[in-house]
Amino acid sequence: MAAARAVVPASWPERTAGAGTVGRMTSHDTLHDGTAFQDHYPPDVAACFGCGRLNEHGHHLRTTWDGEGTVTRFTPGPEQTAVPGYVYGGLIASVIDCAGTGTAAGAAYRAAGRTMGDPDDHEPPLRFVTGRLEVDYLAPTPLGVELVVRGHIDEIKARKVVVSLEMAAGDTVVARGRVIAVLMPATME
Numbered sequence: 001m002a003a004a005r006a007v008v009p010a011s012w013p014e015r016t017a018g019a020g021t022v023g024r025m026t027s028h029d030t031l032h033d034g035t036a037f038q039d040h041y042p043p044d045v046a047a048c049f050g051c052g053r054l055n056e057h058g059h060h061l062r063t064t065w066d067g068e069g070t071v072t073r074f075t076p077g078p079e080q081t082a083v084p085g086y087v088y089g090g091l092i093a094s095v096i097d098c099a100g101t102g103t104a105a106g107a108a109y110r111a112a113g114r115t116m117g118d119p120d121d122h123e124p125p126l127r128f129v130t131g132r133l134e135v136d137y138l139a140p141t142p143l144g145v146e147l148v149v150r151g152h153i154d155e156i157k158a159r160k161v162v163v164s165l166e167m168a169a170g171d172t173v174v175a176r177g178r179v180i181a182v183l184m185p186a187t188m189e
């Protein structure tokens with residue numbers, strides 16, 4: 001792996017935690033105001049096809065805190081067909097991807113005791129890209145149904161956040177995924 005290139009706050013609490021513990025790293029919690037992590041991405045990284053609010057052709061995926069985890073909701077359109085009546089698997093992966101990187105960003109801010117979108121925060125933004133994406137397709141995913149993705153922070157380190165995710169269509173778990181999100185390298189700026 002290449003040497004570290006992105007800026008990390010000196011105060012970053014490097015830590016690997018077991019399930020359910022990462023969300024309690026600081027009492028300075030963030031974003032329980034109904035806004036999504038992606039609503040606060042800096043404009044230079046807000047053009048992602050999956051989750052960029054500034055991409056007029058994209059999916060505009062939005063991820064919020066839901067207790068200690070996160071939730072992302074998306075209803076695919078009929079053009080997202082795999083076989084008639086069922087959702088294209090690439091779209092499922094895309095939703096899990098952006099739900100994972102969004103969760104990583106939220107977790108990183110929370111771990112650093114920072115609030116996304118805080119106008120008084122002049123530290124460098126914490127921007128995460130996908131290093132690894134794993135998806136298990138567990139059941140056919142019907143079109144016309146809202147997909148609900150719940151994210152869980154498995155591990156958080158200085159440059160990496162590991163997120164596990166579960167996608168449901170109604171009462172059926174249709175996919176599970178795992179995202180290794182890594183701080184965006186300066187070469188991508």
Ligand SMILES: CCCCCCCCCC(=O)SCCNC(=O)CCNC(=O)[C@H](O)C(C)(C)COP(=O)(O)OP(=O)(O)OC[C@H]1O[C@@H](n2cnc3c(N)ncnc32)[C@H](O)[C@@H]1OP(=O)(O)O
Nearest residue numbers: 001002045048101127128129130131132159160180182185
């Ligand atoms: C707020 C910003 C929002 C941006 C829009 C949302 C993004 C939506 C998702 C995307 O589509 S992002 C686009 C697709 N992803 C890329 O284009 C990334 C291309 N790859 C890279 O730029 C680098 O390979 C990467 C930043 C992922 C890793 O860089 P480094 O190789 O310098 O990482 P480093 O050596 O610092 O490793 C840091 C940690 O991450 C781990 N890691 C890095 N790459 C990995 C990988 N591929 N798989 C598993 N783990 C990986 C690495 O092992 C290490 O873990 P440990 O600390 O536990 O040792």
